[in-house]
Amino acid sequence: MEKSSASGGAMARAGMDAGEDIESLLKRLNLKKGEKKGVKIGGERIANLKEEVKWLALGRVHTRKTFSAGSLFETMHHAWGLAKEIKPRILEENLFLFQAACLGDWKRIMEEGPWLFRDQGLVLGEYDGFSPVNSIPLNLLHVWIRIPKIPDLFKKEDVVRDLASKVGIVEKIELRPSIVENYVRARVKLNVDEPLMRFVTLELEDHRDLVFQVLYEKLPRFCGVCGLMGHVASECGDGVHPP
Numbered sequence: 001m002e003k004s005s006a007s008g009g010a011m012a013r014a015g016m017d018a019g020e021d022i023e024s025l026l027k028r029l030n031l032k033k034g035e036k037k038g039v040k041i042g043g044e045r046i047a048n049l050k051e052e053v054k055w056l057a058l059g060r061v062h063t064r065k066t067f068s069a070g071s072l073f074e075t076m077h078h079a080w081g082l083a084k085e086i087k088p089r090i091l092e093e094n095l096f097l098f099q100a101a102c103l104g105d106w107k108r109i110m111e112e113g114p115w116l117f118r119d120q121g122l123v124l125g126e127y128d129g130f131s132p133v134n135s136i137p138l139n140l141l142h143v144w145i146r147i148p149k150i151p152d153l154f155k156k157e158d159v160v161r162d163l164a165s166k167v168g169i170v171e172k173i174e175l176r177p178s179i180v181e182n183y184v185r186a187r188v189k190l191n192v193d194e195p196l197m198r199f200v201t202l203e204l205e206d207h208r209d210l211v212f213q214v215l216y217e218k219l220p221r222f223c224g225v226c227g228l229m230g231h232v233a234s235e236c237g238d239g240v241h242p243p
C-alpha cells in the first residue's frame with residue numbers, strides 16, 4: 001500500500017493497491033454501511049447538471065500516428081464553421097471532448113460528417129458527461145454512400161435499406177437523389193474496425209445474382225490490401241505487397 005508522506009508524496013487509499021481500479025476493488029472489498037449510503041442527486045439538482053452536459057461529444061482521430069491537438073482543433077474549427085464558439089478539451093492522448101453551444105452547431109458536428117483531419121476520420125460519440133470515457137465506443141464514422149445502377153424495380157425503401165445495411169448501420173435512404181444520374185444514396189455509420197465493403201449483392205430467386213458497386217462520397221485514407229481505414233497499403237504489415 002502507498003503511504004502518504006509529510007513531504008506530500010502519493011496519497012494513501014485505504015485498503016487499495018496503487019493503480020488498482022475501483023471496479024476490481026469493489027469486488028474484493030465489502031462496503032461498510034456508511035460507505036454504501038450514497039449522496040442522492042435528483043430533482044432540480046440533476047436537471048441543472050444535465051443542462052451542463054448538453055451537446056457533449058467525445059472524439060478521436062482514427063489513426064496510429066501522432067499529431068498535435070492544436071492543429072486538429074484548428075482544422076475542425078474551419079471545417080465546422082460553427083455559429084458559436086466551441087472549447088474543445090484534451091482528455092487523453094487522442095481523446096477529446098467537444099461541447100456545442102447551440103442545437104444547430106450540435107447537428108452540424110454530429111450529422112454532417114465525415115470530418116477528416118489530415119485525411120484520417122474523426123470518430124465522434126455522444127457523451128453523457130459522467131460515464132467513464134473509455135466505456136464510450138468510438139468506432140463509428142458517419143458517411144454517405146452511393147449505389148449506382150440499381151434497376152427501378154428494386155429501388156424500394158426496404159430493398160435499398162437491406163443493401164445499405166451490408167455496408168453499415170443505416171440512418172437515412174434517398175431513393176432518387178439525382179434526376180440526371182442513376183444511383184441511390186444512403187447515410188450509414190461505418191465501423192472503422194471493419195474492412196470497407198466494395199460491392200453489395202442482390203440474390204434473386206431463379207435468377208443470377210446482381211452485384212452493385214459501392215461508392216463513398218468522402219472517405220478517410222484506407223488500405224487497399226486489408227480494406228481498413230486509418231492506414232495505407234505501404235503501412236500495412238511490412239508494407240510490401242504484390243501489385
Ligand SMILES: [Zn+2]
Nearest residue numbers: 223225226236
Ligand atoms: Zn491494411
